Amino acid sequence: MRKTIIALAVMSLAACATQPNNTSTVQTTNNNAVTASSQSEQFHQLADSIWETLSESDDTALDDMSPEALEQRYQRDSQWLEKLDAIAVEQLSKQDRINHAMIHYVVKNKVDNYRFKAHLMPLTAEGSFHSRLAFLPSYTRFAEKQDYLDYIAKLSTVNRYMKQQVNWLREAIEQGYTQPQAAMAGFEESILAYIVQDAEDSVFFDPFERQPKFVDDDNWQELKEQAKQIIDEQIMPAYDSYFSFMVGEYLPSSRETVGASALPNGDAFYKNRIEHYTTTDLSASEIHQIGRQEVARIRAEMLEVIEESGFDGNFDEFVEFLRTDEQFYPETAEELLKEAAYISKKMDGKLPGLFKTLPRKPYGVAPVPAEIAPKYTTGRYSGSNRDDRAGFYWVNTYALDRRPLYQMEALTLHEAVPGHHLQNALAGEMKDVPEYRQQTYISAFGEGWGLYSEYLGIEAGFYQDPYSDFGRLSYEMWRAARLVVDTGMHAMGWSRQRAIDFMADNTALSLHNVTTEIDRYITWPGQALSYKLGELTIKRLRTNAEEQLGNDFDIREFHDAILENGSVPLDILEAHINDWIKQQKQQ
Structure with missing residues (x-):
């Protein structure tokens, strides 16, 4: 009994002695909670205000591209x-840390674009503001009479908008910010494609x-x-006027x-673009070396496929055979589109075995618009933020003798499902x-996922003949070679021909595809x-998850974890998957 009393007394004294510290700890915890709450509220207000402003669209006018307007937007974005x-x-929650990274990514790119004078280069070899304007009809919802009135009002601002853009291009000539002449050969044809004699023939x-x-x-x-x-x-x-300016001046x-x-x-600009598109701090030389290593690895796999095919010849002869033999090319645009649709539908049936969560939004298969097709890439996904419009997998039907069927499986899995459509639709x-x-679309994640989706075709039972498998490897080689040629041209003095x-x-x-x-x-x-770089990251994360989880690794769960936060920077993706692996171990 006495021992019990002494024990209780000691406990009481100990409690009394530590009381002030406990109070202090509670106060500190509360203060931290208040600070975190304050930071969270402050961030939400700021981010919501930024996005609301950026999302404001004038249904009756195109953006003001005057120097004064651009400067005002730059000052706003900088603040x-x-x-x-x-x-x-x-001090933010995990989801708010992701939110912060995403809105920061958007705003920083706007600031950087102005700093590096992107407004002086509003065009690429594939198109410019003149071709983007042509999407106004398809991206406008017409649900009431006022929508048509607003559309007509917006059309009346096209002339002003294009004059402002041409003014920037004239300044680009003076300041040395033009695009390279060799890469722009034939660009004027993309403008001519929109010029019609009868207004009713206009897009x-x-x-x-x-x-x-x-x-x-x-x-x-x-x-x-x-x-x-x-x-x-x-x-x-x-x-x-734009056509005449392009041919006569630009x-x-x-x-x-x-x-x-x-x-x-230019060096600082390219470094900035590397950081933006890859969401890494890799240097051009490091990326170039990664590309060289990947090219060597894929080349070895290609040689194995050539041997398995039974072809009697070397690599160059096999490639020439693929480029020239008529059996590998569609005779009509309809044949090419049907092949793309068949592969898409075949993959649709495989999706439940690879994903637990699938999107509601459907997608269609359509040709690349004829106006931009000659200088356009082989295929692309055209998404939609509207609930009354599907996403579309665009297939380039221009120059059919340059659209090999043996590459259609890889292209389709990348652009449609499980690639861009599935990822973008789930994000939406x-x-x-x-x-x-x-x-928000982050290229390293989205394009990395697209290339990883081509690889998933192996597990889904595609690439059964050696030509299609070589097409898959050729597409992977295409992306590996990009690391070499992009850094080669923009940082190491490579010529276009090299x-x-x-x-x-x-x-x-x-x-033709190589040149475009x-x-x-x-x-x-x-x-x-x-x-x-995005694909290598996703593959590395998968390998790590498989090694750590062993028999408990679930490919469907892993893919859901990769996609569940939408398009995010690669460092955030890696941290998230590492957390997911820990959670899977605990479960």
Whole structure:
């Protein structure tokens, strides 16, 4: 009994002695909680305000591209960036840390684009503002009469908008910010494709091809006449003027060099684009070396496939065989589109075995618009943020003798499912996240996922014949070679021809595709680096998960974990997967 009393007394004294410290600890904890709560609230208010401003769209006018407007937006964006940098990110929740990284990524790129004068280079070998404007009809929702009135009002600002862009291109000539002449050869044809004699043949008139029920005959005729008048008197003259400027001033004045390093402040610009597109701090030389290593590895696998095919010849002879034999090429655009649709549907049936979560939004298969097809890449995914419009897998049906069927499986898995459509649609359907999380696309993640999706085709039972398997490897080699040629041209003084030769010597791409791709890399520095670096990251994370989890590794769970936060920087993806692995071990 006495021992019990003594024990209770000691406990009481100990409690009394430690009471002040406990109070202090509680107060400190509470203060930390208050600080964290304050940081969270401050961040939410700032991020919501930024996105609300960026999302504001004028339904009746295109953006003001005047020097004053651009400067004002730059000052605004710079202030936002300062405020975002002042947030104590470590005090935010995991999801808010991701939110912060995403909105920061968006704002920083806007600031960087202005600093590096991206407004002086608003065009690539694939197109420019003139071709982007042509998507106005398809990206506009027409649900009531006012939508048509707003659309007509916006059409009336096309002339002003294009004049402002041409003014920037004239300044680009003066300051040395033109695109390389060799990469822009034939660019004027993409402008000419939109110039028509009859306004009703214009892409801008497409919304008036069919009368909606909610507009009566008289009003409909009036709307059509207004649209035709603006197209005839404003838009076509704007395109005519742009064509004349491009042929008479811009192209003759374009620079002879091809690398970004030749631009004013070019080395810093290219370093910035590497950071933006890869979300890493890798240098150009490091990326170049990674590319060399991957090219050597894939080349060895290609040689194995050639041997398995029974072909009697070397690598170059096999590639020439693939490039020239008629059996590998579609005879009609319809045949190519049907092949793409069949592969897409075949993969649809495999998805439940690879993913627990699938998107609601469907996708379609369509040809690349004829106006941009000649200089456009082989295929691309065209997504949609609207709930009344599907995503589309675009297939380039221009020059069918350069669209080999043996590459269609890899292309389709990348652009449609399980590649870009599945990833983008799932991101758009994420719950309880800000809109900017759904709509921001980070190339290293998205393109890395697309290339990883080509690899998933092996597990899904594709690439059963050696030609298709070689096509898959050729596509992987294409992305590995990009690491070499992009850094080679923009940081190491490579010529355009050297880059073309390297790509042609190491892939089975048609020579037309090789040339259009190299011109794309020349006029879009850094973007081509994102594919392979993103894919290597995802593969490395999967290997780590498989090794740590052993028999408990679930491929469906892993893929859901990769995609569940949307398109994120690679360091955030890695941290998230490491957390996921720990959780799986605990379970």
